[in-house]
Amino acid sequence: MTDTIPTGKAVTRDALRQVGRPLVRTDAVGKAVGKTMYVGDHVMQGMLHARVLRSPIASARLTRLDVSKARALDRVACVLTADDLERPLIAVDIPGQTGRARLETDQQVLVRDRVRYHGEPLALIAAETVEIAEEAMRLIEFDLEPIPGVYNPEDALQPGAPIVQGTDNVVAAQKIVKGDIEKGFREADRIIENTFQTQFVEHAFLEPEVGLGWVDENNIINLRASTQVIENFRFIADAIGVPHNRVRVRASLVGGGFGGKEDVTMECYIALLVKHTGRPIRLEFTREDSLMGHGKRHPFTMTYRTGVKADGTITALEVRLIADAGAYVFLSPYVLLYAAIAAPGPYRVDNLLIDGRAVATNNMYTSAFRGFGAAQAAVAYEQQMDEIAMELGIDRIELRRRNYLRSGDTISSNYPIESAVWTEECVDRAWAALGEPTEATGHLRIGRGVAAYQQSYGRITYLHDTSQAWVGVEIDGSVTVRSGVTDIGAGQVSALGQIAAEVLGVDLDDVAIYNSDSAVTPLAGTTTATRALYMTGNAVKVAAEALRGRLIERAAKSLGVASDGIDIADGTVFAIDDPGISMPFHELVKLSAADGIHCSELAIFRAPFSDGLDPETGEGQVHPDYVFGAHAIEVAVDVETGEVSILKSVAAHDVGRAINPTAVEGQIEGGAAQGQGFALSEEMIYEEGRLITPSFSEYLIPTSMDVPKVESIILESGTGLGPFGAKGIGEPALTPVAPAIANAVTDAIGVRVKELPITPEKIVAALHAEPT
Amino acid sequence: MNGMTVRVRVNSEPREWSVASNDLLLNVLRGEEELTGTKYGCGIGECGACTVLVDGQPVLSCLTLATSLDGRDVVTIEGIADEGQLHPVQESFLECAALQCGFCTPGMIMMSSALLSQVPNPSEEDVRHFLRGCLCRCTGYAAIVRAVLAAADKANPDAEGPQCAEHVSTEASR
Numbered sequence: 001m002t003d004t005i006p007t008g009k010a011v012t013r014d015a016l017r018q019v020g021r022p023l024v025r026t027d028a029v030g031k032a033v034g035k036t037m038y039v040g041d042h043v044m045q046g047m048l049h050a051r052v053l054r055s056p057i058a059s060a061r062l063t064r065l066d067v068s069k070a071r072a073l074d075r076v077a078c079v080l081t082a083d084d085l086e087r088p089l090i091a092v093d094i095p096g097q098t099g100r101a102r103l104e105t106d107q108q109v110l111v112r113d114r115v116r117y118h119g120e121p122l123a124l125i126a127a128e129t130v131e132i133a134e135e136a137m138r139l140i141e142f143d144l145e146p147i148p149g150v151y152n153p154e155d156a157l158q159p160g161a162p163i164v165q166g167t168d169n170v171v172a173a174q175k176i177v178k179g180d181i182e183k184g185f186r187e188a189d190r191i192i193e194n195t196f197q198t199q200f201v202e203h204a205f206l207e208p209e210v211g212l213g214w215v216d217e218n219n220i221i222n223l224r225a226s227t228q229v230i231e232n233f234r235f236i237a238d239a240i241g242v243p244h245n246r247v248r249v250r251a252s253l254v255g256g257g258f259g260g261k262e263d264v265t266m267e268c269y270i271a272l273l274v275k276h277t278g279r280p281i282r283l284e285f286t287r288e289d290s291l292m293g294h295g296k297r298h299p300f301t302m303t304y305r306t307g308v309k310a311d312g313t314i315t316a317l318e319v320r321l322i323a324d325a326g327a328y329v330f331l332s333p334y335v336l337l338y339a340a341i342a343a344p345g346p347y348r349v350d351n352l353l354i355d356g357r358a359v360a361t362n363n364m365y366t367s368a369f370r371g372f373g374a375a376q377a378a379v380a381y382e383q384q385m386d387e388i389a390m391e392l393g394i395d396r397i398e399l400r401r402r403n404y405l406r407s408g409d410t411i412s413s414n415y416p417i418e419s420a421v422w423t424e425e426c427v428d429r430a431w432a433a434l435g436e437p438t439e440a441t442g443h444l445r446i447g448r449g450v451a452a453y454q455q456s457y458g459r460i461t462y463l464h465d466t467s468q469a470w471v472g473v474e475i476d477g478s479v480t481v482r483s484g485v486t487d488i489g490a491g492q493v494s495a496l497g498q499i500a501a502e503v504l505g506v507d508l509d510d511v512a513i514y515n516s517d518s519a520v521t522p523l524a525g526t527t528t529a530t531r532a533l534y535m536t537g538n539a540v541k542v543a544a545e546a547l548r549g550r551l552i553e554r555a556a557k558s559l560g561v562a563s564d565g566i567d568i569a570d571g572t573v574f575a576i577d578d579p580g581i582s583m584p585f586h587e588l589v590k591l592s593a594a595d596g597i598h599c600s601e602l603a604i605f606r607a608p609f610s611d612g613l614d615p616e617t618g619e620g621q622v623h624p625d626y627v628f629g630a631h632a633i634e635v636a637v638d639v640e641t642g643e644v645s646i647l648k649s650v651a652a653h654d655v656g657r658a659i660n661p662t663a664v665e666g667q668i669e670g671g672a673a674q675g676q677g678f679a680l681s682e683e684m685i686y687e688e689g690r691l692i693t694p695s696f697s698e699y700l701i702p703t704s705m706d707v708p709k710v711e712s713i714i715l716e717s718g719t720g721l722g723p724f725g726a727k728g729i730g731e732p733a734l735t736p737v738a739p740a741i742a743n744a745v746t747d748a749i750g751v752r753v754k755e756l757p758i759t760p761e762k763i764v765a766a767l768h769a770e771p772t
Numbered sequence: 773m774n775g776m777t778v779r780v781r782v783n784s785e786p787r788e789w790s791v792a793s794n795d796l797l798l799n800v801l802r803g804e805e806e807l808t809g810t811k812y813g814c815g816i817g818e819c820g821a822c823t824v825l826v827d828g829q830p831v832l833s834c835l836t837l838a839t840s841l842d843g844r845d846v847v848t849i850e851g852i853a854d855e856g857q858l859h860p861v862q863e864s865f866l867e868c869a870a871l872q873c874g875f876c877t878p879g880m881i882m883m884s885s886a887l888l889s890q891v892p893n894p895s896e897e898d899v900r901h902f903l904r905g906c907l908c909r910c911t912g913y914a915a916i917v918r919a920v921l922a923a924a925d926k927a928n929p930d931a932e933g934p935q936c937a938e939h940v941s942t943e944a945s946r
Contacts, residue, residue, distance in 0.1 A: 022940055024866055031874030032862045034809020034849030038875065041808035204909050206813050206821055206875040255811075255875030256909050287814040489873025489910045661940040662869040666911055670872065673912030696818040696907065704903040704913040714942040 017569065018502040019724050022662040025494035026513060027253055027487060038255055039224045040210040040284055047212070047280035048077050048126040050273055051133040052266075053140055054292060055111065058118040058327075058689025059149025059162070059362040062111050062142065067123055070136040075128040078277045079136065082112040090239050090268060107328045107365075109239060109268055115144060116164055117327035117364050118690045119292030126273045126281055149362030151689050153301070153322045156359045164327060164360035171325045172333035172358040174340040176412050176618035184316025184351025188307025192388050196304070196380040197755040200324075200684035201297035201677075203369060204701045207255020208290040213270040214280035220519070221247045221274055225267050228257040228486050228527045230518040232264050239268040240275050247271070251516035257488035258674070259368035260294045262528050263330055288694045295367030296684055298323040298335050298358070302343075302380035307351075312392050312399040319343045319380075321356035323373070326365035332358040334460065335366070339373030341622050344412050345381035346423045346454040347403040352412055354618070362689040368528060370674065374455050375735045379756060382451035382739035386746065396743075397431060400424075400452060411454070411626070414619045419656070419727070420717035423452045423628045426652035429713050430632035433650040443640045446647070447748025450632040451739035456623035457530040457728035458721070461610035467535035468522035471500050471543040472600030473551070475593055477571060477586030479504055479511045480600075485524040485536045486516045490730055491663040492532040496540045498659055499723050503544035505568025505585070522602060530728035533659065534624070535605055537723040543603035551599075554592045558583060625720065627727045629653030631672070631736035633744040639767055642760025644680055644745055646706075651736075652713035656720025656727030667733045668712040675737020677702045683757050780841045782807070783851025791838040798822045798833040801848060809849035809878045813907070820906030823879035824848050830886040849878035852885055860923040861885050868936035870919035872910035880906045884920045893924055 030036035055062075067079040082088050089106040108114075111122050123140055127133035149164070150156040156169040163169055185191060211225040221242060223233075230249040237247040254261065266283050273281040285293055300323050307316035321339055325332040336358045343354050371378075389399040400423075405411070407421045431450050440446045459465045469483040481500050487493040497511040514521055524536040548568070556563045559582070561575040568574075574582035593599050610621040634648035651668045658664045681700040685693045693699040720727030738756060745763070746752040753762045778789040782805060789800060798815075801807045801824070813821030815834050822834040825847040852859040861884045864870070871877040880903065887894060887902040894902070899920045900913070908916065915936075922936055 020942070022869070024869070027874070028866050028869070028871060031871050031877050032865050032881065033853060033858070034807075034878045036874060037808070038811075040812065041802075204907075206819065206873065206907065206909055207811070208813070254873065256873040258909070284812070287816070287819075491872070658942045661942050662915075664942075665940045666869055666872055666915060669912035669914040670910045671912070674909065695816065696814055701907060701909065702912075703905075703907065704900040704917065707912050707914070709917075710912060710914055712940065714940070716942050 016502060018498045018508055019659050020661065023498060023508050023660060025491045025663065026497050026508065027494060036253055038207060039212060039226045039252060042212050042224055044212065044214055044280040047282050048128060048277060049130045049133050050124060050126045050269065050281050050283035051137055052121050052269060052289060053123040053125065053137050054119040055115040055122055055144065057115065057144055057146060060115040060144035060146050062113050062115060062122065063145050064141070064143040065122060066141040069139040070125060073132065073136050073139060075132050076125065076136045077279065078126040078273055080110065080124040080272055080276060081122070082108065082110040085109055085272065086241050087239055088112055090235060090264070116362055119364070124269050124273055126277055149689055151361055151363060151686065153324050153359035153361060156361050164362060169360045170357050171329045171360050172336050174336045174356040174618065176340050176352060176354040177616065178412060178414055179351035181316055181318060181351050181353040185307045187315040189310040190391065191305060191307050192391055193303070193305040194384055194387055195754065196302045196383055198300050198376045198379055199756050200299055200364065200686065201369060201682055202291060202684050202699055203258040203260030204699065205256025205258060205260060208285040208287055209261065209265045209293065210284040211266050211270045212280065212282045213274040215274055215278060219246065221271055223247070223249045223267055223270060225249055225251055226254050226261060227251050227267065228254065228261045228488055230484055230486060230516055231523060231526065232267060233518045235264050236267050236271045240271045248519040251486040254486055254488040257527065258370045259372065259528060262368040262526060263295060265294050291694050291699065292691055295326070295330050295365045297369035298325065298332065298366040298373065298376065300339060300376040302377065304380055304384045306384060306388060308388055308392065310392065312388065312394045312402050314347060314349050314403050316351040317344055317349045319354045321354065323358040324363060324366060325358040325360050326363045327360065328365040330365055330367035332366065335373035337460070337622070338456065339377045340618065341412055342374035342377040342454055343381065345378065345385070346405045346421070346452050346628055348405050348409050354412065363686045364691065370734050371731050372529065378451060378453045378735045379739050379742065382736070383742050383752065386449065386743045387752070397427060397450065400427060413613060413622055415621045417626060419625050419719040420654060421628050422654040422715055422717055423630065425715065426628065426630040426654060427452050430630045430650045430652040433711055433713065434632050434634050434648050438634060438636065438647050444636045444638055445748040446634065446636055447744045447746065448632070448634045449740045449743025449747055450630055451736040451743060452630045453628070453732065453736040455530070455627050455732040455735045457627055458534050458607050458624035459529045459531055461608050461621050461624060462612045464609045465525060465531070465535060465607040466604050467524045467539045468602065468604045469496065469524065469536055469539035469543050470522050470600060470602045471540060471547055473504065473547065473589045475586065475590050477584070477589055479506055481511060481513045481540060482521045483515055483524045483536055483540065484518060484521045485532055486527040488527050490667055491660060492527055495533055495659045495663065496536060499537050499540045500544045503541060503548055506571065530730040530732065533726055534722035534728055535607060537659070537726065539603045539605040541723040542605055543601040546603065547599070547601040550597055551588055551592055554595065554597055555583070555588050558591065625727065627653065627655065627732040629732055629736065631740040633740040635741065635744040635748055637745055637748040637763060639749065642763035644758070646676060646708045646741070649708050650711040650713065652715065653729060653732055654715040654717045654727070655729050656722060657716050657718055657724040658714050659724070659726060661714060664714055664729050665712045667729045669710045671733025672710045672737050673702050673707040675734045676707060676741060678756060679738035679741040680757050681759065776839050778838055778842045781845045783847055789838060793839055795838040796834060797836040797838050797841060800838045801833060807848050807850050811875055811878060813875070820883065821876055821879045823882045823906065825882055825886055828886070828889060830883050849881060852881070859885060860926045861888065861920065864919040864923040864926070868915050868919035868922055870911065870915040876906060876908040880908065880916060884923070887920065888924055892927060896921065
């Protein structure tokens with residue numbers, strides 16, 4: 001077991017054999033032939049099918065709940081209500097982290113007497129078939145007495161407003177203070193203020209949440225779950241009242257997550273039904289269940305007041321953030337923190353005041369979603385930069401150039417960035433790649449916009465994040481990797497294989513990766529926060545390097561060459577200066593094993609550990625490091641219909657190191673599509689808390705006809721904290737896209753729609769509101 | 773399991789189903805046939821994940837009654853490879869990294885194969901238009917479009933086509 005910081009000699013681009021190559025991912029073939037077993041593809045003998053009965057209104061008292069007819073229905077195995085639960089509340093702590101308490105309000109597993117959001121679960125049903133379970137649902141009788149709720153943060157903050165839970169609707173507050181804000185505003189030649197608004201957004205992963213649970217022969221509660229976090233076994237165990245070591249979660253390959261499968265969703269329902277029936281339970285959310293059953297992206301109202309000199313240099317920035325936390329706290333305090341930290345954007349601001357609050361309402365609860373508050377902040381800070389440029393009559397890119405954060409500068413919390421900050425290069429390259437402007441014709445207006453960003457990778461440092469991986473070599477020379485990391489589609493697992501292959505001198509095809517089993521694979525932590533490659537990639541590298549060191553030392557004896565003169569490649573161990581002195585890799589492994597040398601290694605990688613932030617100023621380290629980059633967009637806006645077409649889309653990101661360039665490109669292209677939806681068409685609409693967009697015909701995600709080609713400029717500074725100098729791309733791929741689109745639309749039509757999504761209706765209204 | 777007999781070919785194998793009048797093709801394929809490659813994404817025909825071919829035409833199996841399959845030919849993702857040789861669309865999806873989480877992939881591949889059998893030489897616009905009913909949340913469709921065009925090129929001896937694997941480059945220096 002090792003826990004050192006990875007060293008290993010510095011590698012140049014040319015020396016890498018596996019890392020940096022666009023290899024076909026280890027999970028790809030199974031997916032292309034339909035053989036991959038997703039959670040929902042597993043069946044078990046005697047399994048029951050479950051359904052969740054949900055509240056049809058958002059704010060109510062449950063005065064009656066009668067499940068007797070449902071229970072009496074033939075072939076119904078079990079109906080559970082809050083009365084049947086020993087532990088009716090679940091303290092959903094930060095997924096996957098090490099037991100540190102957080103400010104939060106417990107969530108009900110099933111409603112006892114108070115409904116707080118539309119869709120809150122009232123009862124669980126398990127029956128022999130889905131049809132019978134649905135029939136049983138219809139036989140459940142209940143009375144709900146509506147009680148006044150609040151449906152936006154502004155109302156929730158009014159004195160006398162209905163309280164959603166506890167004593168106060170402010171569930172989290174975050175302040176960041178830097179420098180002297182009054183002095184900064186005094187030094188300004190102009191002060192520019194704008195308010196930007198973002199909406200509830202849905203993850204819309206193609207695979208709805210699904211799980212299959214059963215009790216095995218050792219009385220262990222097993223769960224196959226479509227989740228980003230197998231560490232949730234702890235909360236499942238707590239919910240059903242068993243020790244943590246008696247719950248096993250396997251995630252296999254997940255059909256998309258984006259943060260929506262980070263919190264516990266259906267796992268506790270399944271575990272409870274398993275415990276009560278003793279039989280295997282399958283629960284597959286309908287798409288409607290999914291749209292109603294997991295937290296959304298926080299809507300943010302962001303007021304920016306920026307003081308600038310006449311040349312555009314920022315002297316002061318005051319930001320007010322209000323986030324809609326919905327009915328339960330979940331990850332709201334952390335989303336707010338990320339938004340506050342990111343609020344200035346990748347710019348140097350010496351005098352800063354950020355005041356943020358997350359406010360409870362009776363809307364759907366909000367939680368993790370790619371970007372995690374920093375994506376919403378980017379929508380504000382990059383539009384604010386364009387507004388400042390236009391007010392001062394300065395070129396938008398030049399304005400940014402005068403304010404970029406550089407390596408060594410400090411971020412909002414007064415902590416320095418030590419890695420490369422290539423924002424300027426990324427903006428310039430992306431902008432230049434738009435090429436010649438498209439000519440406007442008819443009622444189309446052409447516009448261009450760019451957005452730069454700062455996005456963290458790795459989790460909050462005061463959470464003391466760790467990740468584990470085990471690497472071993474078999475006596476035939478094949479390599480095994482075991483790690484808990486879940487693969488939610490970005491190739492998280494395959495990247496680990498590439499790293500192990502690189503270090504041990506084998507091909508990716510020689511590596512088998514066993515992942516996502518909380519009982520058997522070392523826990524790697526969540527697949528969230530752009531951390532999997534950084535954390536688990538490092539753990540794999542550390543483990544593989546330790547193992548390699550031992551094997552090479554043994555090889556030195558056999559080959560009669562010093563250890564530092566030996567390399568491994570293509571299944572052969574050889575002397576670098578005289579490759580004829582060699583032996584097959586598998587033979588080296590056999591010899592090592594025979595000598596009792598440990599032919600495997602379990603490593604733990606630790607992110608930087610920091611203390612909490614200063615409670616007054618928010619000062620301190622928050623994240624291990626940040627990714628910087630930009631996205632440039634050219635649009636055509638039809639001024640008669642308000643329709644926006646994206647003509648050109650260029651991304652430029654410094655990812656540190658691209659372990660698999662096609663995987664990086666895939667993330668960039670996917671992030672561009674998701675960002676486009678965020679900007680132009682996606683909105684979960686709650687009316688008096690009731691979701692009125694519960695399907696894909698009402699919640700509009702981009703189709704193949706909407707998303708253009710995306711050019712990906714992938715830069716590698718090699719300065720990241722991840723393996724081989726990697727940073728990350730998962731969230732960064734999304735963050736600059738929506739603000740770039742908003743800036744391009746504004747450039748096209750000459751007026752800014754400050755609320756996302758920028759729909760055709762809003763564009764037409766904005767154009768008609770303009771004085772002629 | 774009651775009632776109606778349906779005689780159908782599934783991936784070239786003759787099958788006989790006994791189904792209820794309201795059994796859905798998607799559920800019969802994933803259940804009785806144990807062909808779990810076809811996916812449930814929404815159940816109401818809005819996402820395309822359940823797409824299969826019936827008599828060569830793409831259909832949404834979540835909206836198709838099993839009883840309507842009598843005398844017909846169904847092909848699923850498990851059936852488009854030919855004796856271990858991947859279908860050109862499948863090959864291209866792998867070469868072009870046109871899948872990430874993979875959940876939309878079976879439907880996307882089935883729809884793409886239907887396109888190429890109808891329009892052997894589609895333009896990019898043709899591809900985007902034909903696939904508009906298959907939603908993807910991971911890839912942004914770009915690699916999928918490249919893959920379908922590459923697959924079309926495979927059948928065309930003169931085409932040069934995009935070399936997907938060489939498509940991406942990175943830069944280490946400023």
